[in-house]
Amino acid sequence: METEQVNPQMRVQLSTSQLDIVLPERNRSILVNTNLRRYGLSSLVNTLLGNEKPIPFDFLINGIFLRSSLDDYLTQHAISSETTLKLEYVKAAIPPIHLASFEHGDWVSSVDVLSTTSPAQRWSNSGGQIPGHERILSASYDGLLRVWNISSQITATSPSAGDGGHLSSIKAAKFVSPSRIASSGTDRTVRLWKYEEASDDSPAVMSQQIELYGHKASVDSIAVHQPSSRLLSASADHTVCLWSTRKSDAPAAPHSSLPVNSSRGAKRRKIGPAISTSQRGYLSSLKSHTAPVSSVIFAPNDPTVAYSTSWDHGLKTWDLPTSTPVDTRSTSHALLSLAAIPYLKLVAAGTSARHITLIDPRASATNVVAMTLRGHTNAVVSLATDPNNTFGLASGSHDGTCRIWDVRSTKTDKEGRVGQSMYSVGRESIGGVSRTSGDGVKVFGVLWDSDIGIVSAGEDKRVQINRGKGAGPITQ
Amino acid sequence: NIDPESLLPKLPSPDELRPFPTTCATIFRGHGGRVRSLAVDPSGIWLASGGDDGTIRVWELLTGRQLWHVKISSEDAINVVRWRPGTDAVILSAAVGEDLYFVIPPIISPELESRSNTLLDEGFGYASSKPRSDSTAKIPAVQWSRPTSTRLADAGVLLKTRLRSTIKVISWHRRGNYLTTVSPSGQTSSVMIHTLSKHLTQQPFRHLKGLPQSAQFHPTKPIFFVATQRTIRTYDLSKQELLKIVQPGARWISSFDVHPLGDNLIVGSYDKRLLWHDLDLSVRPYKTLRYHKKAIRQVKFHTGGLPLFADASDDGSLQIFHGRVVGDLMENATIVPVKVLKGHGVMGSLGVLDVDWHPREPWCVSAGADGTCRLWT
Numbered sequence: 001m002e003t004e005q006v007n008p009q010m011r012v013q014l015s016t017s018q019l020d021i022v023l024p025e026r027n028r029s030i031l032v033n034t035n036l037r038r039y040g041l042s043s044l045v046n047t048l049l050g051n052e053k054p055i056p057f058d059f060l061i062n063g064i065f066l067r068s069s070l071d072d073y074l075t076q077h078a079i080s081s082e083t084t085l086k087l088e089y090v091k092a093a094i095p096p097i098h099l100a101s102f103e104h105g106d107w108v109s110s111v112d113v114l115s116t117t118s119p120a121q122r123w124s125n126s127g128g129q130i131p132g133h134e135r136i137l138s139a140s141y142d143g144l145l146r147v148w149n150i151s152s153q154i155t156a157t158s159p160s161a162g163d164g165g166h167l168s169s170i171k172a173a174k175f176v177s178p179s180r181i182a183s184s185g186t187d188r189t190v191r192l193w194k195y196e197e198a199s200d201d202s203p204a205v206m207s208q209q210i211e212l213y214g215h216k217a218s219v220d221s222i223a224v225h226q227p228s229s230r231l232l233s234a235s236a237d238h239t240v241c242l243w244s245t246r247k248s249d250a251p252a253a254p255h256s257s258l259p260v261n262s263s264r265g266a267k268r269r270k271i272g273p274a275i276s277t278s279q280r281g282y283l284s285s286l287k288s289h290t291a292p293v294s295s296v297i298f299a300p301n302d303p304t305v306a307y308s309t310s311w312d313h314g315l316k317t318w319d320l321p322t323s324t325p326v327d328t329r330s331t332s333h334a335l336l337s338l339a340a341i342p343y344l345k346l347v348a349a350g351t352s353a354r355h356i357t358l359i360d361p362r363a364s365a366t367n368v369v370a371m372t373l374r375g376h377t378n379a380v381v382s383l384a385t386d387p388n389n390t391f392g393l394a395s396g397s398h399d400g401t402c403r404i405w406d407v408r409s410t411k412t413d414k415e416g417r418v419g420q421s422m423y424s425v426g427r428e429s430i431g432g433v434s435r436t437s438g439d440g441v442k443v444f445g446v447l448w449d450s451d452i453g454i455v456s457a458g459e460d461k462r463v464q465i466n467r468g469k470g471a472g473p474i475t476q
Numbered sequence: 477n478i479d480p481e482s483l484l485p486k487l488p489s490p491d492e493l494r495p496f497p498t499t500c501a502t503i504f505r506g507h508g509g510r511v512r513s514l515a516v517d518p519s520g521i522w523l524a525s526g527g528d529d530g531t532i533r534v535w536e537l538l539t540g541r542q543l544w545h546v547k548i549s550s551e552d553a554i555n556v557v558r559w560r561p562g563t564d565a566v567i568l569s570a571a572v573g574e575d576l577y578f579v580i581p582p583i584i585s586p587e588l589e590s591r592s593n594t595l596l597d598e599g600f601g602y603a604s605s606k607p608r609s610d611s612t613a614k615i616p617a618v619q620w621s622r623p624t625s626t627r628l629a630d631a632g633v634l635l636k637t638r639l640r641s642t643i644k645v646i647s648w649h650r651r652g653n654y655l656t657t658v659s660p661s662g663q664t665s666s667v668m669i670h671t672l673s674k675h676l677t678q679q680p681f682r683h684l685k686g687l688p689q690s691a692q693f694h695p696t697k698p699i700f701f702v703a704t705q706r707t708i709r710t711y712d713l714s715k716q717e718l719l720k721i722v723q724p725g726a727r728w729i730s731s732f733d734v735h736p737l738g739d740n741l742i743v744g745s746y747d748k749r750l751l752w753h754d755l756d757l758s759v760r761p762y763k764t765l766r767y768h769k770k771a772i773r774q775v776k777f778h779t780g781g782l783p784l785f786a787d788a789s790d791d792g793s794l795q796i797f798h799g800r801v802v803g804d805l806m807e808n809a810t811i812v813p814v815k816v817l818k819g820h821g822v823m824g825s826l827g828v829l830d831v832d833w834h835p836r837e838p839w840c841v842s843a844g845a846d847g848t849c850r851l852w853t
């Protein structure tokens with residue numbers, strides 16, 4: 001027997017901070033069925049806006065995405081349906097679509113881009129040739145750097161080991177400016193390269209400018225700040241080093257670190273007389289971590305401050321002018337990656353224990369862990385800030401996926417409120433599916449650029465580009 | 477009415493005993509044939525492995541990237557690889573047939589390489605300046621030398637010594653100057669103690685009953701443990717006398733490990749048993765643990781401060797235990813099985829052949845007859 005179900009209704013107050021989707025005043029306070037979920041509410045708002053082509057919307061209550069029916073939300077939070085519920089709507093994040101993959105001959109460890117919105121381009125003030133001429137930089141375990149155009153063509157490759165290039169795998173690479181690149185790797189060096197594109201059709205050239213010596217083990221992460229000519233490096237030797245990117249004010253290289261001091265070095269590498277390069281040393285070596293340093297970044301709004309993460313479970317804040325560790329935040333797991341979320345004044349750290357920890361690095365903060373993001377099934381080794389969403393983040397994991405996060409997207413599990421990812425992006429090389437422990441398709445590097453999209457690199461010897469859209473910038 | 481269950485001591489649930497390894501994070505592929513041995517280096521960033529293909533390999537621990545390898549032999553398997561303890565130098569020891577090799581893998585800084593070279597070379601001076609009159613055994617002195625192959629020397633294989641029979645076990649003293657080797661078929665010279673700084677090989681026991689299987693130094697005292705098939709004898713090295721005969725009750729001991737504090741030991745046996753001994757308590761096992769369907773090949777305590785131990789079995793699995801040792805002599809260790817790690821394939825009735833722990837983290841690594849190594853986190 002069928003019964004006519006009358007759905008209870010409640011009043012909601014709709015608002016948004018995105019100017020192009022504001023509702024007229026009279027449509028903002030409406031009665032809705034409490035059985036509605038995100039999809040139903042989204043259709044409703046589209047109707048109210050009179051959109052011919054519907055835009056998917058997401059809804060926030062008290063800064064958290066609605067992930068159930070209104071009814072369930074009221075029950076969970078013990079709220080009466082008599083209450084007027086304040087609902088903030090935003091354009092929903094769109095699932096990232098695979099655009100292109102660049103094939104390499106070996107594992108790809110790290111990626112960076114040059115676009116109108118990338119830091120290297122912004123610092124240069126050159127305006128430049130972009131858009132349409134974006135560049136993608138990849139660093140490979142084969143010891144070579146490659147610059148690609150967006151049509152999957154290589155514009156330049158760095159010199160090989162025999163010609164003055166890296167002696168072994170490269171672990172990190174970044175554009176310093178449109179004509180300059182920095183890289184580091186298992187040969188314990190940081191190197192600066194000149195990158196020149198000819199105005200005619202002749203190929204671009206990458207030539208070495210400076211070799212930076214001082215680390216005693218693999219250099220796994222670098223950060224650059226062109227306006228102050230500073231570079232930071234993080235190494236398995238437990239130190240962070242601060243360097244000048246200018247040859248003129250960089251100190252001489254410490255003699256003991258040079259490869260000529262290796263008894264078997266010269267013989268092994270079969271390199272002739274030293275290639276004419278400039279060997280330099282660090283400005284300072286920052287010692288305080290007690291295990292390999294996995295990642296280092298400049299503070300988003302202050303290039304005299306740096307953050308670093310280590311296998312010693314700690315996040316450290318450094319005062320660079322004095323080379324002093326000013327604060328340590330200790331967690332329960334080895335930290336393997338780092339990115340800032342400037343708007344929230346938080347940093348995100350990826351762990352060996354398969355999650356991401358959001359940490360408030362300010363000494364005044366009483367809670368070390370602001371939030372935990374769960375979903376990856378293996379180590380989280382790379383993190384990137386979302387350029388379009390102040391609450392967003394992308395992560396790369398050894399589980400063979402990148403995940404897209406919005407810290408307002410949460411669920412409640414046995415340990416309380418944890419962040420859950422919006423989307424998971426698999427490797428196109430295996431059809432985008434996931435694979436146990438990411439065997440063969442580990443992601444090593446991820447970067448999120450406003451123009452190009454989510455660029456990731458991994459064990460599948462590919463750089464993969466996906467594009468989606470975040471939930472849109474939040475106007476303050 | 478008393479519920480008899482309520483009288484039993486309550487074991488904590490595994491969830492309360494975190495952290496411990498739960499999942500396979502990395503598979504190391506490259507060996508052709510069984511991987512017989514593996515070890516995480518003292519700094520915790522590299523994994524060394526050796527196996528039937530006669531190669532030693534060094535890998536990045538987290539990514540599984542092979543950094544370096546050398547083929548030592550085309551006939552013999554690499555039976556053991558063990559890093560010298562300490563981070564002042566990087567030296568890898570390996571046993572191949574009757575040969576004990578010392579290797580400096582070319583993956584380190586010039587400073588470390590030079591210090592490591594110095595440690596390996598020190599003994600050449602000693603050997604030439606002093607006649608070997610202090611040798612305790614009346615056997616021809618064992619010669620230490622550079623490998624004659626320039627190919628090996630170029631690859632970083634810089635020192636070797638040849639014993640009289642196949643070496644199955646290498647175990648270092650924690651200060652990194654002494655190491656012991658066990659050659660089960662070596663009869664009177666089956667257990668040897670080597671002094672790296674003097675290039676000196678000594679036979680500590682003239683009369684050893686039974687077939688030696690494994691040996692280890694006490695972590696802090698001048699005490700030495702030798703396992704034969706059925707018993708483990710502890711000796712005072714300075715007084716050269718027998719202290720104790722530990723009797724696990726196993727039919728054939730495969731391996732044992734001494735707890736980092738020195739008062740407890742775990743024993744693995746080919747008859748599927750894992751035994752925990754509290755040396756203060758008794759020469760009989762404090763606990764007998766039977767969790768495997770096949771032989772236990774290796775047992776290992778975590779040495780970086782976590783109350784964990786693991787065993788490796790021919791059934792293809794590893795069993796992880798939480799075992800907290802309490803300082804109080806009256807109180808006994810609490811042992812809780814927390815996780816079975818499965819993934820290795822069983823090949824020709826052989827499963828997991830070796831296990832080791834990360835020096836700090838709750839991570840372990842395993843070597844399989846299936847040709848892979850695995851990192852579990």
Ligand SMILES: [Mg+2]
Nearest residue numbers: 754756805807
């Ligand atoms: Mg006791």
